[in-house]
Amino acid sequence: MGYVIGVSAYFHESSVSLFRDGDLISFVREEYFSRIKGDNKFPRIALKYLLEHYNLSPKLIDCVAFYEKPLLGFLNIALHAVKHLPASRKLIFNNILKIRNSGLFFISDLQKYLPVSRSKIIFCPHHLSHVLSTFPFFENNTPHIAVVIDGVGDLSCTSTFDVRGDEIALLGSTTFPQSLGLMYSAVTDYLGFNINDGEYKVMALAAYGKGQLNDGFFEVVNSKNEDINISSFDFYKSLTRSYGEKFIEVFGSPYNKLEEFPEIGDSEFRRGVEIAFSAQKFLENKIGAIFDKLYAETRQRNFSLSGGVALNSKLVMELSQKDYVDNLLVPPNPGDSGASIGAGAFGAIKMGFKIKHSKTPYLGPTPIQKKQKDIKLEFLTMIAEGDKSYFKVAELVNNGEIVALVNDKIEVGPRALGHRSLVCDPRNENSIKKLSQKVKRRENFRPLAPSCLTDQLDEWFRVPKNIRRTLYWMGCLVRPTEKCMSVIPAVCHVDGTARVQIVDQSGDAFYKILGQFLMLTGIPILVNTSFNCAGDPIVLDEQDAILSVLRMEINYLMIENILYEVKK
Amino acid sequence: MFKHPAHAQQESKLEQTQALLDFALAEICSGVEMVHAAKMTNNKTLSAGFIRHAFDEYKHAQVFNQISKAIAKRESLLGLSRYLSLNAYDKRYVDRSAFLFEKMSLGQFSIFVHISERYAANHFSRVIEKANILNKEETIKLNSILVDENRHIAFSYASSKKFKMTNPIKYFLFSIVEKINLLKRNINDKSSFVYNFITKILLSLSLFSFRIIAKLIDKTFLKNNNNRFTLSSAISRSSEMF
Numbered sequence: 001m002g003y004v005i006g007v008s009a010y011f012h013e014s015s016v017s018l019f020r021d022g023d024l025i026s027f028v029r030e031e032y033f034s035r036i037k038g039d040n041k042f043p044r045i046a047l048k049y050l051l052e053h054y055n056l057s058p059k060l061i062d063c064v065a066f067y068e069k070p071l072l073g074f075l076n077i078a079l080h081a082v083k084h085l086p087a088s089r090k091l092i093f094n095n096i097l098k099i100r101n102s103g104l105f106f107i108s109d110l111q112k113y114l115p116v117s118r119s120k121i122i123f124c125p126h127h128l129s130h131v132l133s134t135f136p137f138f139e140n141n142t143p144h145i146a147v148v149i150d151g152v153g154d155l156s157c158t159s160t161f162d163v164r165g166d167e168i169a170l171l172g173s174t175t176f177p178q179s180l181g182l183m184y185s186a187v188t189d190y191l192g193f194n195i196n197d198g199e200y201k202v203m204a205l206a207a208y209g210k211g212q213l214n215d216g217f218f219e220v221v222n223s224k225n226e227d228i229n230i231s232s233f234d235f236y237k238s239l240t241r242s243y244g245e246k247f248i249e250v251f252g253s254p255y256n257k258l259e260e261f262p263e264i265g266d267s268e269f270r271r272g273v274e275i276a277f278s279a280q281k282f283l284e285n286k287i288g289a290i291f292d293k294l295y296a297e298t299r300q301r302n303f304s305l306s307g308g309v310a311l312n313s314k315l316v317m318e319l320s321q322k323d324y325v326d327n328l329l330v331p332p333n334p335g336d337s338g339a340s341i342g343a344g345a346f347g348a349i350k351m352g353f354k355i356k357h358s359k360t361p362y363l364g365p366t367p368i369q370k371k372q373k374d375i376k377l378e379f380l381t382m383i384a385e386g387d388k389s390y391f392k393v394a395e396l397v398n399n400g401e402i403v404a405l406v407n408d409k410i411e412v413g414p415r416a417l418g419h420r421s422l423v424c425d426p427r428n429e430n431s432i433k434k435l436s437q438k439v440k441r442r443e444n445f446r447p448l449a450p451s452c453l454t455d456q457l458d459e460w461f462r463v464p465k466n467i468r469r470t471l472y473w474m475g476c477l478v479r480p481t482e483k484c485m486s487v488i489p490a491v492c493h494v495d496g497t498a499r500v501q502i503v504d505q506s507g508d509a510f511y512k513i514l515g516q517f518l519m520l521t522g523i524p525i526l527v528n529t530s531f532n533c534a535g536d537p538i539v540l541d542e543q544d545a546i547l548s549v550l551r552m553e554i555n556y557l558m559i560e561n562i563l564y565e566v567k568k
Numbered sequence: 569m570f571k572h573p574a575h576a577q578q579e580s581k582l583e584q585t586q587a588l589l590d591f592a593l594a595e596i597c598s599g600v601e602m603v604h605a606a607k608m609t610n611n612k613t614l615s616a617g618f619i620r621h622a623f624d625e626y627k628h629a630q631v632f633n634q635i636s637k638a639i640a641k642r643e644s645l646l647g648l649s650r651y652l653s654l655n656a657y658d659k660r661y662v663d664r665s666a667f668l669f670e671k672m673s674l675g676q677f678s679i680f681v682h683i684s685e686r687y688a689a690n691h692f693s694r695v696i697e698k699a700n701i702l703n704k705e706e707t708i709k710l711n712s713i714l715v716d717e718n719r720h721i722a723f724s725y726a727s728s729k730k731f732k733m734t735n736p737i738k739y740f741l742f743s744i745v746e747k748i749n750l751l752k753r754n755i756n757d758k759s760s761f762v763y764n765f766i767t768k769i770l771l772s773l774s775l776f777s778f779r780i781i782a783k784l785i786d787k788t789f790l791k792n793n794n795n796r797f798t799l800s801s802a803i804s805r806s807s808e809m810f
Contacts (some may be wrong), residue, residue, distance in 0.1 A: 003600040005777060006757070034600070034655075034662075035599075035600045035603055035604070036600060036653050036654060036656055036662065037652075037653050037654065038652070038653075038654045039654065040654065041657060041664050041665075065806075069808070069809055069810050070809050071809040071810040072809070072810040075810070093685070101657075104809075119807070121807075122806035122807055123806060123807070123808065123809055124802065124806065125797070125802050128799065128802055166799060167797035167798070167799065167800075168798060169798045169799075170797050171796070194652060242758075256640075256646065258636075258637055258640045258641075258645075258648050259637070259640070259641055259646075260637075344594070346803070346806070349799070349803070350803045350806060373610060373611070373612040373615070374612070375606075375612055375615045375616045375619070378612070378619075379616070379619070385601075533626070535596075535653060536653075541607070543603060543606050543607050543615075543619060544603065546619060547603060547619055547622055547626075550623050551623060551626055551627070
């Protein structure tokens with residue numbers, strides 16, 4: 001057996017992946033265990049889980065691959081910051097103060113928890129990690145163009161690769177600070193949301209816009225010769241602010257980070273949505289042009305898209321609509337967190353293994369971790385188990401209840417796909433409102449996503465063939481049909497899109513619940529959102545689940561196919 | 569709450585509000601520690617108790633968060649640090665290298681919780697007394713947190729007392745150690761201003777030399793690294809950090 005571990009750490013959510021003979025068998029994020037959202041420290045608990053769960057000793061590990069070249073990235077950012085002294089002094093201070101918690105110390109951190117020899121530790125170029133993170137999720141080995149777009153990794157912000165099996169060659173790249181990802185993050189910051197967390201809120205806001213600020217925005221942000229006009233941004237020199245003074249001059253004061261985003265209808269809401277719309281449009285135009293150029297040069301019709309920007313499902317929809325795109329794959333976790341999968345694949349290829357394909361997006365730990373005395377009955381009363389429990393969940397949802405599901409292995413990506421989900425009836429506006437605003441405390445401009453049985457999909461959503469696989473993990477927006485708009489309008493966003501998940505794993509509890517709901521109501525769709533309290537990571541196990549239902553005041557919880565009612 | 573926030577001694581409205589935000593983060597981190605303890609212990613009653621304790625801590629965090637947001641809006645306060653649980657490590661509310669329950673025995677943990685909760689409750693009640701930014705409703709909500717905290721103190725006292733009965737010497741030693749640790753943590757917090765000041769002077773000096781070093785680094789080094797590469801060339805250089 002050849003075991004290879006991939007590690008992503010120190011910047012976004014840390015994670016580890018495990019490959020056995022080229023087969024991706026596990027993926028674990030540190031935040032699952034630490035319960036600190038966005039935990040970016042060295043993933044010591046996740047690593048410990050892998051070692052214990054798979055009985056791995058250092059001798060059994062062929063190699064450990066890190067997801068970037070840490071020295072290259074450090075020097076790159078440092079050189080840019082030094083160029084902009086004294087404005088960048090706080091950024092430099094901060095980077096120096098935090099140097100101990102950076103990738104420069106990866107080897108010593110790793111050897112503290114997994115004493116492997118230095119010769120087994122390797123480093124994968126960051127954007128190559130992203131490219132390879134798509135490999136286990138392709139159905140076949142189709143040659144394609146891989147496009148990687150993120151904030152910054154090593155030196156690059158945007159890279160394109162020609163991929164023919166294990167033959168991968170860089171076609172081109174743009175380097176820091178020319179970053180479309182950081183441009184979008186700067187707008188996120190300006191609108192008062194947290195960077196690396198609030199970008200999806202900007203995308204949701206953009207749907208309300210009409211393009212009234214497009215000309216002004218493009219004038220400020222666009223550059224004739226490069227991707228962005230860097231003088232409009234501060235992210236390369238400031239610790240506290242990503243947007244530049246020019247941004248404030250043109251668009252007015254930034255949004256207060258401590259206040260809730262203005263309500264729909266408020267004039268400040270309108271200003272915000274127009275800025276979000278322009279940023280989204282700018283991103284789509286720029287990346288669309290990259291795709292057009294690649295097609296013109298290579299005539300290649302198959303693409304993959306990865307890097308944090310690939311989490312923008314509206315962008316993915318726009319790209320999939322290009323007539324030359326036969327196939328567009330976005331992996332379930334295209335951001336830095338998922339790059340540990342790419343690093344692991346890099347290590348596996350180095351060790352001579354072929355990466356195995358067509359993997360499920362459920363690769364994390366199960367809800368019951370170790371033999372521990374059962375505390376469920378202290379807080380919960382059992383209602384039903386086995387097949388009866390699926391029917392009962394459908395019945396409760398039909399009666400307007402919200403049910404929390406914690407079944408089997410946790411999802412790879414940031415989106416809950418039925419294993420760690422809260423579900424409710426898509427027809428019931430009261431349930432949806434309660435779920436969105438009271439239980440999850442989401443902003444009211446954000447839509448909720450539907451999950452739909454695959455064989456019923458065409459009746460409810462218009463799904464292009466070239467993006468279908470990505471819908472297994474909600475990677476792309478689609479257009480709802482007229483029937484969908486009239487019967488379940490609540491799952492459709494204001495711009496007539498929906499981020500649907502398709503479900504067809506017949507052994508899966510979520511599939512069975514959807515089937516029961518279809519039999520009961522004629523609707524093969526449930527509203528599905530992640531099971532976590534605001535500001536928390538998605539729940540991992542039964543203890544997290546119990547605590548979360550208590551905090552969110554949810555009455556029903558299913559753990560490993562057994563349905564419980566929460567005691568008052 | 570296992571560790572009190574550094575801003576708690578401050579006088580201005582901005583600092584007082586920041587202190588409440590920091591209290592929220594401190595409560596979250598205590599909740600995180602409690603959940604972890606609930607997962608690690610094999611005692612069913614204790615595990616359920618830890619879950620209930622965590623529930624209280626998260627509820628308190630929400631109250632602190634809501635109140636500080638309301639004050640910030642009411643008093644038009646700008647410049648408050650954003651509330652992110654990720655700051656827990658930098659503010660030292662949670663240890664990067666281990667959770668409390670990983671490095672302490674149950675007895676030691678209950679003594680730690682008892683001493684920390686008692687200290688934090690005293691400290692917190694002084695903060696409420698001193699605060700001039702709270703309205704009546706907010707003061708009532710914060711006082712209700714104190715009621716919960718006193719309950720936690722009572723539970724942890726009962727648990728540590730059991731330990732005292734079976735291991736009186738260990739109890740004595742652990743209590744001394746935890747009191748010293750508490751003192752050390754607070755000295756660290758109080759000296760953070762001096763620490764930051766000295767660090768800034770040292771960094772300013774090092775920045776000058778760093779600028780010279782940066783100029784000396786051959787920029788072609790970075791350019792060379794951006795030359796076209798393939799998977800094979802990346803594999804051949806995979807042991808290098810650049």
